[in-house]
Amino acid sequence: MSDTNGTILVVGAAGHHAGLVVPMLAERGARVRGFVRSTERGELALQRGASEYAIGDLRDPASVEAALRGVSGVYYIAPVYPHDESQKVGRSFVEAAANAGVRRFVFSSVIHPMITALDNHIQKIPVEEAIINSGMDFTILHPCHFYQNILRNWRSIVETHVFTEPFSADKRLSWVDYRDVAEVGAIALTGDALRNASFDLCADFGRDRHEVVGVMSEVLGYPVTAGESNAEEYLAGLPLPDDGYTRGALARMYDYYDKHGLVGNPLMLKTVLGREPRTMHQFFRDVLAGTPTVAHP
Known part of the structure; x- marks a missing residue:
């Protein structure tokens, strides 16, 4: 049951990550409707290959209902650290999609959502359960850390030759290029092979x-060193919402990484793509070459 003849709604179609799904769907002949926050963001979605866009907010039921009208498939990735993802944002959106007659739902979740110490992981479980129980065909993606997240520190890395994070430099994290995650999502929405399953998506066993x-030193051509900072000081330098939740959730996340790291397995991503995943070397080379690695810089 391919959805290339229907309309696919991509939530956050102008964002750094979900925006990467749009051209991959368009290349496969799908008609894409972007769900965005403004006309300006809608124009960005059109530039990426969307055929149309709907303006709204995940917390506004009327705009969600309008955006889902006539849609056969959905690509959903939640906003960053919503405190109410497991209820108002995520589960309500799944329910609305099912009520609208959506046939196929792809959720970009997170690797190992069962880790109760991580707010952004445990909040995914009720959403995943709602999707599985919805009656829609589903594909749940469990990606690990995105290479793209390093770009938040890229200017500092180039200027200081130091890559600093607020947890032990000895702890291992698995990584993935979100372009590969987006490709898996496009495959899931335009074919039948990935229906009704969950997939861990990693490019490596952890670094x-x-x-x-x-890797940075090899690609940049000069030594880059591993820095380590206090989590409180690190968070103080970030433009975070003053919502009483996000800062604490991030602090708990860094504390978890400092104790345990977070690793996964690359076999599934390689199998689904039918090729080797993009490597960290390739990602940094693309950054230097100016190749788009996020939907919109």
Whole structure:
């Protein structure tokens, strides 16, 4: 049951991550409707290959209902750290999609959502359960850390030759290029092979920060060192919402990484793509070459 003849709603179609799904769907002949926050963002979605866009907010039921009208498939990735993802944002959106007659739902979740110490992981479980129980065909993606997240620190890395994070440089994290995650999502929405399943998506078994800066040094052509900072000081320098939730959730996340790291397995991503996943070397080379690695810089 391919959805290339129907309309696919991409939530956050002008964003850094979901925006990468749009051209991959368009290349496969799908008609894409972007769900965006403004006309300006809608124009960005059109530039990426969307055929149309709907303006709204996940917390506004009327705009969600309008955006889902006539849609056969959905690509959903939640906003960053919503405190109410497991209820108002996520589960309500799943329910609205099912009520609208959506046939196929792809959720970009997170690797190992069962980790109760991580707010942004445990909040995914009720959403995943709602999707599985919805009656829609589903594909749940469990990606690990995105290479794209490093770009938040890229200017500092280039200027200081130091890559700093607020947890032990010895702890290993698995990484993935969100372009590969987006490709898996496009495959799931335009074919039948990935229906009704969950997939861990990693490009490697994990790297500590010393290994990451080793890759940076090779690609940049000069030594980059691994820095480590206090989580409180690190968070103080971030433009975070003053919502009483986000800062605490991030602090708990860094504390978890400092104790345990977070690793996964690359076999599933390689199998689904039918090729080797993009490597960290390739990602940094693309950044230097100016190749788009996010939907919109």
